[in-house]
Amino acid sequence: MRKSLQTFGLSLFIVLAFLVIGIGFLFGIDNPVPWIMIAVLVALPVIHKKMTSRQFVSWDNSLSVGIQAIDDEHQKLLTLINNLQTAVLYPTGESFERQALSELVDYTKYHFEREERLMSDYGYPDYEAHKKQHEEMIVKVTRFLDSYEMDREGTIDELTGFLKNWLIDHIAGTDQQYSQFLREKGVK
Ligand SMILES: [Fe+2]
The missing domain is CATH 1.20.5 (Single alpha-helices involved in coiled-coils or other helix-helix interfaces)
Structure with missing residues (x-):
């Protein structure tokens, strides 16, 4: 609303x-x-x-992939999700909202690149499928951002919900799948 x-x-x-x-x-x-x-x-x-x-997210150990550098980045994503959620729930103003949104989107792209490089460097067998999920997500976010520019107030709730749910589901699901493989390769 x-x-x-x-x-x-x-x-x-x-x-x-x-x-x-x-x-x-x-x-x-x-x-x-x-x-x-x-x-x-x-x-x-x-x-x-x-x-x-209830709209805010918090870290718990079930989200850990057992690799400190990745866990740190995932925790930063949660912080940025909560910043954006703050902008949605409270009258923080348009510039705060835009900054929170661009920080989350930019950091998501940066994090995807880091994860992809790690999977590629260590020859993770599901690298292509995982990368495809990242790419499809970015395509959807880009479409959302276009809608946001046309109708900011009408888009921000759905866009925030999409970013939050997608990232949490991905961290709790797909990202867990590379955990054992990379740890067995010595990644910490
Ligand atoms: Fe991922």
Whole structure:
């Protein structure tokens, strides 16, 4: 949902809640409705924090490929994903959003090149298939970036979701497949 629409919806809800509280107390202090609304308003920041925290990603050992240099880069990708998620969820402004997006895309390309070089140097048998996955992802991201330039607010949510889900799935899945091979070749 667009940030301006979300802010409008939340503001409208708070105004209506205060109206309900005011009118509710006109029917007596023992009327439960205004008290329920007060409880909802008090709980709102906690509910909001819980809902937004689920959008962020965090590192855990199941994502490790057992190669420190690659794990470091994957962790940096997670940090950049969270920066972009911050731009999507909070009113950080267009320049922060654009910078977070370009940093994530640029670092993804850099990381893919590093991974590909490593797989190629050590003769990883599934190198071509893995490289193809990287290339297909970049093609999709490039299309998304074109759409973003035409409709920034209408594209950013879907683009962020794509980057986040694709990268996490890839790190947790395809990247794990080269782990044993490269470690047996002595890569640490
Ligand atoms: Fe990869």
